Amino acid sequence: MSTAIWHDTMDSPIGPLRLAADARGLRQVWFARDGQPHAVPPHWQHAPDALRFARVQLQEYFDGTRRAFSLPLHPLGTPFQQEVWRALAEIPYGQTISYGELARRIGSPAAVRAVGAANGRNPLPLVLPCHRVIGSNGSLTGFGGGLPTKRWLLGLEARVAGGDLFG
Numbered sequence: 136m137s138t139a140i141w142h143d144t145m146d147s148p149i150g151p152l153r154l155a156a157d158a159r160g161l162r163q164v165w166f167a168r169d170g171q172p173h174a175v176p177p178h179w180q181h182a183p184d185a186l187r188f189a190r191v192q193l194q195e196y197f198d199g200t201r202r203a204f205s206l207p208l209h210p211l212g213t214p215f216q217q218e219v220w221r222a223l224a225e226i227p228y229g230q231t232i233s234y235g236e237l238a239r240r241i242g243s244p245a246a247v248r249a250v251g252a253a254n255g256r257n258p259l260p261l262v263l264p265c266h267r268v269i270g271s272n273g274s275l276t277g278f279g280g281g282l283p284t285k286r287w288l289l290g291l292e293a294r295v296a297g298g299d300l301f302g
Contacts, residue, residue: 140176145194153173166281166284189206197291220257222237
């Protein structure tokens with residue numbers, strides 16, 4: 136028996152976002168590619184009401200009134216990826232850390248590249264804030280939504296938190 140997966144698209148200041156969830160929680164957030172929302176498999180059901188819980192909190196984040204998400208989550212990944220993604224959720228709003236620091240936080244300081252790969256496969260960007268992970272020299276590095284989006288998100292958080300992430 137297959138699990139029902141619901142999807143919807145929401146407009147955001149960084150372009151359309153495609154959201155997907157199942158009965159256990161939010162599974163994926165995708166950024167648009169070339170202005171078009173991520174394609175979904177034909178067996179997924181378009182169900183705006185089923186994604187309302189996520190849309191509301193994401194909109195609050197974009198409005199600057201939400202600093203932490205309290206959503207049921209159901210990201211699919213390996214045990215190592217799950218560990219990295221849990222650590223992402225612990226990065227405070229308005230702060231950044233390096234990939235090396237993220238590797239240290241999960242107890243695998245030599246696994247910087249593996250942590251970077253897991254970060255790159257994060258199915259819940261924004262909610263599990265992979266945009267807060269930067270290069271050890273402070274540079275903005277790869278991000279699924281593109282570097283301009285990463286800069287915008289970090290700028291939003293800096294403004295809301297009253298700091299300046301870019302010195």
